[in-house]
Amino acid sequence: MSKKSSARILPHEEYVEQEYLFKTLRERKSTTATQELMKTIRHEILASTQLPMAMEFMETSLRHTGGMAEAMAHMAHYFTPFQTFIMSEAERDGGKFDYFIALQLLEREARCRAAGLAPPAMFLYQFEALSRNRLNYERGLQAIASDPVFDANWSEWIGLVRRQLGLLDIAEMIYVRSEYYEILRKKPAEKPFLFGEKEGRIALANRRKDPTYLFAAFQRHLNYPQVPRPVLEESEESVLAKLMRTVDKLEARMKFLEDEMRGGVDITQYYVKDE
Numbered sequence: 001m002s003k004k005s006s007a008r009i010l011p012h013e014e015y016v017e018q019e020y021l022f023k024t025l026r027e028r029k030s031t032t033a034t035q036e037l038m039k040t041i042r043h044e045i046l047a048s049t050q051l052p053m054a055m056e057f058m059e060t061s062l063r064h065t066g067g068m069a070e071a072m073a074h075m076a077h078y079f080t081p082f083q084t085f086i087m088s089e090a091e092r093d094g095g096k097f098d099y100f101i102a103l104q105l106l107e108r109e110a111r112c113r114a115a116g117l118a119p120p121a122m123f124l125y126q127f128e129a130l131s132r133n134r135l136n137y138e139r140g141l142q143a144i145a146s147d148p149v150f151d152a153n154w155s156e157w158i159g160l161v162r163r164q165l166g167l168l169d170i171a172e173m174i175y176v177r178s179e180y181y182e183i184l185r186k187k188p189a190e191k192p193f194l195f196g197e198k199e200g201r202i203a204l205a206n207r208r209k210d211p212t213y214l215f216a217a218f219q220r221h222l223n224y225p226q227v228p229r230p231v232l233e234e235s236e237e238s239v240l241a242k243l244m245r246t247v248d249k250l251e252a253r254m255k256f257l258e259d260e261m262r263g264g265v266d267i268t269q270y271y272v273k274d275e
Helices: 012-028 034-042 051-065 069-074 081-091 099-114 119-132 137-145 152-164 170-175 179-185 197-205 211-222 236-261
Strands: none
Touching: 012 034, 012 051, 012 099, 034 051, 034 236, 051 069, 051 236, 069 081, 081 099, 081 137, 099 119, 119 137, 119 152, 119 211, 137 152, 152 170, 170 197, 170 211, 179 197, 197 211
16 A cells, blocks of 8 residues: 655645646746746735745755756645656656646646545546656556545555556456446445446446547546647747756756855755744
């Protein structure tokens, strides 16, 4: 069973503001450096939420490392492991995961959380995000299993999916843990079902088929946002975003070297603030 992180379910307004943050970053990223954007957007975020304080720490991370994922990992009480995983994949050197798609994915995922999406739909959205964008299943599913949305039964099953994916069909694994499977067997299941009758019917109808049909059917019937898909050719905005991230990282490294040349690096600036 996956070990639960310190992340917790936040109040509704936190996710509303997170959605606004990721949406605004995506819309303005092509014209402004991320570090400058964070300073501007922080003043637009609702001050009664915890997000402005989180963004301040993320700004510090951008200044010193050129990325936000490391700061998000330090704030595991606020950002979920899945959110941190998505950002780390987008910022990974040599990675092919489009930064704009990552922001759009996080934007829609925050919308799901604000709407109080049920665990089956949340899992399917997150799992489809891994599949559509060819992200690492091992680390991705481990992050999903640690999400506060899922209880111990869910975490145990997601761990099973992580170990057996590739050996068993995902539609089959969903079907046998659904209420519909229990109805057809006409006797109580050995373990509690995680998916309802409707999800079980959809999974049964899509066994041994292309997974895209399964995802499309679930998205239509469970009414969660469509998962952003990778583009075949990089857009000018995507290429520009990669160049700007590279510049951010180079600036951070140059500042680190300059501080070292002046007599040493003040390591206290890297300390996590005591909340």
